[in-house]
Amino acid sequence: MxxxxxxxxxxxxxxxxxxxxxxxxxxxxxxxxxxxxxxxxxxxxxxxxPMLYTGYVSMTNWRVDVPGSQGQWVGLENYRKLLDDPFFLNALKNTVGIGVLSTVPQLLLALVLAHLLNYRMRGRTLFRLGVLLPNVTSVAAVTLIFVQLFGRDYGLINWTLGLFGVEHIDWQAGTLSSWTAISAIVTWRWTGYNALIFLAAMQAVPFELYEAAAIDGASRWRQFRSITVPMLRPTILFSVIVSTIGALQLFGEPMLFGQQQDPTTGGSQHQFQTLALYSYNQFWGRFKYGYGAAVSWAMFLLIVVIVGANLIAARRMKGLDA
Amino acid sequence: MSRNRQLSAGRGVYAFLGAAVLVSVFPLYWTLVAASRNNTDIHSVPPILLPGANLLHNIGQAFSQTDMGLALLNSLIVSSLVTASVVLTSTFGGFAFAKLPFRGSRPLLATVVATMMVPTQLGIIPLYIMMANWFHWADHLQALIVPAAANAFGLFFMRQYLVTSLPDELLDAGRIDGCTTRGLVRHIVLPTARPAMSVLGMLTFMATWNDFYWPKVVMTQQNPTIQLTLSELASGYIKDYSLVLTGALVASLPVIAVFLLMGRQIIDGIMQGATKG
Known part of the structure; x- marks a missing residue:
């Protein structure tokens, strides 16, 4: 040619x-x-x-509603204020809490799903398409659908729980209930995607390992624990990191889940206001460019620290095995 | 691979997977039910679980109460242009990183991978200032298109594909025949890369169509994307849920259609990316 x-x-x-x-x-x-x-x-x-510029803005006292404040250098003052700001600490707590509640069950469930999808079966593609479907719908659509499903008086979830004698739950009102609902939305949307990533890695594990283990009398559960999980470690680490980065930036779900007039407050008591929502609130609601930028950079530093901790923990675990 | 040596699935496996698919599909089915009924039906106890006859009426309502037509058109324009741009720039760049020797290629590739770790939200405030005050692009579609014209994920995705799928011999043969680099791209790289290009295209289209944060920041309800119109539908004090879920249905249908048509390739793309990455 x-x-x-x-x-x-x-x-x-x-x-x-x-x-x-x-x-x-x-x-x-x-x-x-x-x-x-x-x-x-x-x-x-x-x-x-823009990223570097955010760093610069975060060290100024720039407020759009205060003329002449642009470029007013305050050094690390905004970051010091963060540590005393109850709303920031609250948003930090919410972000980490929702992050743990959504990431841990999601990845465990994905691992189980991947293991089952790895069996020889009929309708393989149909099952895979089915579990991936939630991932292609938008955050906005998914959240609004779940707001209805989680409705206090007429939501299907409360109705179903009612069949088991559970009183109607006001999902938006409580801290734990709102965290659970938001985590359920995230988990619903991402479990299938992670399952496919794990499945791909499982198919790369040599079958001979399982045969040898079976000859040695290892049970299925033992094989899963001692062969599949260790062989998948790099992939699991990758998924943990990607999910963590996503969880720490959570924005659309808590924003649309809220039923307040101002959607950036994250609930009447700020019970599900995440860092991303708080940054948005400071910036577009209060016009505090400098302070909002500091919240963004704090969020980034948090991501770096947590991802770094993940990598170190992974290396430790490897060292223990060897 | 040893697929025929894999363990065969028993009833328990089918049951568990069946339940997983049911949980995955049900909320979308419920959306269809709600969108084809009215607000009273949705709030009946016990719940009605079969579609009604109100779908066209609700869609008409959604279009007349919001700028849904404009929003769909905007989303289509933005998603198509971003997809075309990302696929082309990623294929060219991916080819250069995969097959062309040049000074600094290794550290530059490492830089590309590292930038994938940077959260997009970090630069959103200055990005808005740039768009609003410097370029005067706020509320214009180019504010959504230009910053998304190329990305690290696409570049790395195409690089990973071309490293293994594009034989060096073919490129050498092309060189001996006197092809310039542009000639190689036209006659060898583009035809070879086509399957990966279509997967990347679908993933990019869906991600752009579904994007919420940046459009929310830089656009207004005067010139919305479909996701913004959807959030507008839901922001009224007294909500008509059948209308909100009609909006969710309309906003999701295009991506679900793409998914149903090309789902198998998307799955292959995600799984290949996982093992090669």
Whole structure:
């Protein structure tokens, strides 16, 4: 195919060999950079620069409603204020709490699902499509659907619980109940996706390992614990990190789950206001650009710390096994 | 692979997976039920679980109460342009990282991977200031398109695919025949990359269509995307849930249609990405 298209080239090149040679060298050295340039340009302009600029703004006292406050340098003052700010600490607590409640059951359930999907069965593709379906619907649509399902008086979930004698729960009102509901939304949307990631890794485990274990008399559960889980460790670590980063940035679910006039408060007592919601609230609700930026950077530092802790813990666990 | 040596599924496995699929599908089925009935039906006890005849009426209501037509058009324009741009830039860049030798390629690739860790929300305040005060793009579609024109995930995804799927011999043969790099891309890389390009395209389209945070920041209800219109439908003090869920249905139908048509390739794409990454 390539040969037929470029058949005319050598003849033309022979007429001006030096020029052609130079052009060829230029093409070889320059074109790789041209091909990767779009990503780096977009990232520099709309990723890296805004991120650094957020860092700068977070050290100023910029408030849109106070003229002349732009560029008013306050150093680390905003970060010091964060530590005394009950609303920030509350948002931090909510973010971590909802994060744990959504990530841990989600990944455990995904592991079980992947294990079952790995059996030889009929309708394989149908099962996989079924569990992945929640992931393609939008955060906004999914949350609004669940707000209805979690409705206090007429929601299907309370009705179902009622069959078992449970009193109607006002899911938005309590701390634990609202965390549970929001975590359920996240879990519903992401379990199938993670199950497919785990399934892919499971299929790469050599079958001989299981055969050998079976000969040694290891039970199915023992095989799952001693072969599947260790072999999947890199994939599990990857999923833990990706889910953690997602959980710490949770925004759409708590915003649309709230029934208040101001959706950024995260419930009447701020019981499910996450860090992302709080940052948004400070920025667009209170016009405190500097303080809102500090909340964003604190969130990023938290992600770095937690991801770092994950990586260190993973290395420790590896060391213990060896 | 040793698929025929895998353990065969028993009744318990089918039952558990069947339950998982039911839980996954039911909320969407319920959306259809609610969207085809009225507010009173949804609130009846015991609940009505079969679709009614009110769907077209509700859709008409949703379109007349909000700018849903404009929102759908906006979302279609933004998602299509972002998808085209991401697929092309990712294929070119992925090819360069996979097959072209150049100085600094390793650290640059590591940089690409590292940028995937940076949360998008970190830059949102300055990004808004840039769009609103410097470019005057706030509430214009280009504010959604330009920052999304290329991304690290797509670049890395295409690189991973091309490393294994594009034989070096084919490229060498092309070079010997006198192909320039552009010629190689046109005649060898693009045809080889097509399956991965379509998977990346579908994933990008769905992600862009579903995006909520950045449109919420930079657009207004005067020029909304479909997700914003949906949140607007739900923000009234007294909610008509059949209308809200009609909005959710309309907003989800395009991606669900894509998913049902190309679901198998999407699954393969996700699973391949997992093992190669």
């Amino acid at each position: 390539a040969a037929s298209v470029s058949a005319g080239r050598p003849a033309r090149a022979a007429r001006a060999p030096v020029a052609a040679h130079r052009r060829h060298r230029l093409d070889r050295t320059l074109s790789p950079y041209l091909y990767i340039a779009p990503f780096f340009l977009v990232f520099a302009g709309f990723g890296l620069f």
